[in-house]
Amino acid sequence: MPEQYHSKVHENVAKFGFHITYVMEDENGPSFCYSTGLYKSYQIPEVFLSGLPQSLSFSLVADYAKKYKENILKVNxxxxxxxxxxxxxxxFIEVEKEKLNDYDYASQHFYGNENYKCVQLIYPDTTGKFPxxxxxxxxxxxIGKLIS
Structure with a gap:
C-alpha cells in the first residue's frame, strides 16, 4: 500500500476514530472490508467482514463503531x-489477528508492533441461514471459528 494511503488512514482515525478499507472481489476470493483504529480510539476490536457490497459493508462497520464504542460487545x-x-x-466471532495477515494490511501498518483485537461479523443469507x-x-x- 502506498504511503499516501497510510497517511489517509491516520488522518481518518484522528478525525473520525477509525478508517474503513474495502477490497473488491477477485479470482482469489470474495470482497472484504475491515476497520482500522477502533481498538486504539475506543478499545473495541477491529471488525472484519467479507462478501458484501461496499456501501453495506461501510454502513455495517460504521454501525458497529457507533454501537460498541459505548456498549459491551458480546461474541458468539x-x-x-x-x-x-x-x-x-x-x-461476531473472535479472530486471531495473525489469521488476517493476508487481509488487513492497513491495520498492520497502523498498529505496527502494538497489539490489537479483531472480530468478524457473521451474517445470514436471504433465507436466514448462517454459514x-x-x-x-x-x-x-x-476467518475465525464459527459458533455451533
Missing part, C-alpha cells in the same frame, strides 16, 4: 437488531 451470540438500517441477525447451516447461499469467507 446472535444479535437480532444490530443496526437500525438493516434488520437481520448477526453475530455453518446446510444450504447457506453466500460466499462469505470465514
Amino acid at each position: 451470540k446472535k444479535i437480532n437488531s444490530f443496526s437500525e438500517d438493516f434488520e437481520f441477525p448477526v453475530y 455453518n447451516e446446510t444450504g447457506y447461499l453466500y460466499n462469505q469467507e470465514i
Whole structure:
C-alpha cells in the first residue's frame, strides 16, 4: 500500500476514530472490508467482514463503531437488531489477528508492533441461514471459528 494511503488512514482515525478499507472481489476470493483504529480510539476490536457490497459493508462497520464504542460487545451470540438500517441477525466471532495477515494490511501498518483485537461479523443469507447451516447461499469467507 502506498504511503499516501497510510497517511489517509491516520488522518481518518484522528478525525473520525477509525478508517474503513474495502477490497473488491477477485479470482482469489470474495470482497472484504475491515476497520482500522477502533481498538486504539475506543478499545473495541477491529471488525472484519467479507462478501458484501461496499456501501453495506461501510454502513455495517460504521454501525458497529457507533454501537460498541459505548456498549459491551458480546461474541458468539446472535444479535437480532444490530443496526437500525438493516434488520437481520448477526453475530461476531473472535479472530486471531495473525489469521488476517493476508487481509488487513492497513491495520498492520497502523498498529505496527502494538497489539490489537479483531472480530468478524457473521451474517445470514436471504433465507436466514448462517454459514455453518446446510444450504447457506453466500460466499462469505470465514476467518475465525464459527459458533455451533
